[in-house]
Amino acid sequence: MNLERKFYIGIDLGGTSVKVGICGEDGSLLAVYEGPTEAEKRAEGVLQNIELYVRELVSREGYSWNQIAGIGAGIPGFLDFQAGLVKASPNLGWRNVPVKEILEARLGKEVKIDNDANAAALGEVWSGAGAGISNVVCYTLGTGVGGGIIVKNNLCQGFNGMGGEIGHMNVVAENEAIACGCGKTGCLETVASATGMIYMAKEAVIRGEKTSLALIREISAKDVLDEAKAGDPVSVQIVDRAAKYLGKSMALLSIIVNPQRFVVGGGVAKAGSYLLDRIEGYYCEYALENARENVDIVPAILGNNAGVVGAAGLHLYE
Template identity: 85%
Template sequence: MGKEKKLYIGIDLGGTSVKVGLCDEQGSLLAVYEGPTEAEKRAEGVMQNIELYVRELVTREGCAWEQIAGVGAGIPGFLDISAGLVKASPNLGWKDVPVKEILEARLGKEVRIDNDANAAALGEVWSGAAAGIANVVCYTLGTGVGGGIVVKNTLCQGFNGMGGEIGHLNVVPAAEAIICGCGQKGCLETVSSATGIIYMAKEAVIRGEQTSLAHIREISAKDVLDEAKAGDRVALRIVDRAADYLGKSMALLSVVVNPQRFVVGGGVAKAGSFLLERIEGYFREYSLENAKANVDIVPAILGNNAGVVGAAGLHIFG
C-alpha cells in the first residue's frame, strides 16, 4: 500500500463487539478487524481494546502510522458530539465518558465521534447507495429505527446531537400509540422496527386472530415478513402498518429537509422490494407533489460495514 496515501480509521462500537475499518479518501473499505468489546472492563478497558484493534489493523495492512489522517467512532447512545463525550450509552453501561479525549491520548490522532446510526448513514452517502447525492435521509430498521440526515453533504447532528433521531418521530395517533423505549408514546420505532413488528404479531396471536403466526413459538420479524409474503392476512396487515408509518415519516421529512433519496437498511429491510414498494406507495400517497418529484427510495448496500465506513467519513463530511 502506497505510503503517501491518506487513510482513515472507522470504529463501529457495539455492546458485544468492536469493528475497526481502514478506508481511503474515496470511502473504499480496504480492510476490517473485529474483536470483543468486553464492556465489563468499563470504559478504560474498552478504550484499551480499541487501541489494540486499531494498531493491529494498521500493522497487519502494512500501513505507516503517519498515513492515518484521522479516526472516527460510531457509538450507540446519547452523545455531546462537539465535546466528544458519551453522555449515556445503555448498551455499554457508560455515562459521561470522554471518548474523544481518551482515544486521542492513546492514538495520537484527531478523533471524531457520532451516533452509530448517523455513522451508518454517512457510510451509505460516502460510498454506498447514496454516493454522489448531496441530500439524503437514511433509515436503519433493526431492533429500533435508526436514522441519519445529510443535507448539502453535511451530516445533520443538531445543536446537541439529537439530529436524525427518525425513530422517535411522533407519527402514531394517540388512540393507537404504545410507550416507546424512550418513554414517549407514538414513536415510529414502536410500529416499524423489528421490536414493533414482533409486538404487533404477538398481540394478534393473543387476541386469537386466525394466522399462521400462531404456530410459531418465538416469533421474529423475519417470520412476520415471510408469512406476509406467503399471503397470511394478519402478517400482511402488520407489515402494511409498519410500511404506512415509514412512508408517513418520509413524507414529513420530505417537506423539512427535501432529500433526493431515502436509503433503507437494517435487518428488517432484508425483506427487499416486498417492503420497499409498500413504503414507497405510502410515501407518494402522503407527500406533496414538489417534495416527492424525482425522489427515490433504495436499499442500503454496505450492510454491516456501513458503520465503520461512515465513522471514518466523519473526517470527510464533518
C-alpha cells in the same frame, strides 16, 4: 505501497463486538478487524481494547501510522459530538465518558465520534447507496429505528445532537399508538422496528387472532415478513402498518429537508421490494407532489459495514 496516500480509520463500537476498518479517501473499505468489546471491563478497558485492535489492524495490513489521517468512532447512545463525550450509552453501561480525549491520548491522532446511526448513514452516503448525492435521509430498521440526515453533504446533528433521531418521530395515529422505549407513545420505532413488529405479532397471537404466526414458537421480524409474503392477513397488516408510517415519516421529511433519496437499511429492510414498494406507495399518498418529484427510495448496500465506513468518514463530512 504509495506512502503519499491518506487513509481513515473507522470504529464501530457495539455492545458485544468492536469492528475496526481502514478506508481509502474514496470511502472504499480496505481491511477490517473485529474483536470482543468486553463491556464488563468498563469504559477504560473497552477503550484500551479499541487501541489494541486499531494498532493490530494497521500493522497487520502494513500501513505506516503516518498515513492515518484521522480516526472516527460510531457509538450507540446519546453523545455530545462536539465535546467528544458519550453522555449516556445504555448498551455499554456508560455515563459521561470523554471518548475523544481518551482515544486521542492513546492513539495520538485526531478522533471524532458520533452515534452509530449517524455513522451508518454517513457510510451509505460516502460509498454506498447514497454515493454522489448530497441530500439524503437514511433509515436503519433494526432493533430500533435509527436514522441520519445529510443536507448538502453535511450530517445534521442539531443543537443537542438529536438531529436525525427519526425513529422517535411521533407519526402513529392515536388509536394505534403504543409506548416507546424513549418514554413517549406513537413513535415510528414502535411500528417499524423489528422489536415493534414482533410485539404486534405476539399481541395478535395472544388475542387469539387467526394467523399462521400462532404456529411459530419464537416469532422474529423475518417470520412476520415471510408470513406476510405468504399471505397471512395478520402479518400483512403488521407490515402494512410499518410501511404506512415509514412512508408518512418520509413525507414529513420531504417538506422539512427535502432529500433527493431515502436509503433504507437494517435487518427488517432485507424483506426487499416487498416492503420498499409498500413504503413508496404510502410515501406517494402522503407527500406533496412538488416535494417528492424525482425522489427515490432505495435499499442500503453496505450492510453491516455501513457503520465502520461512516465512522471513518466523520473527518470528511463534518
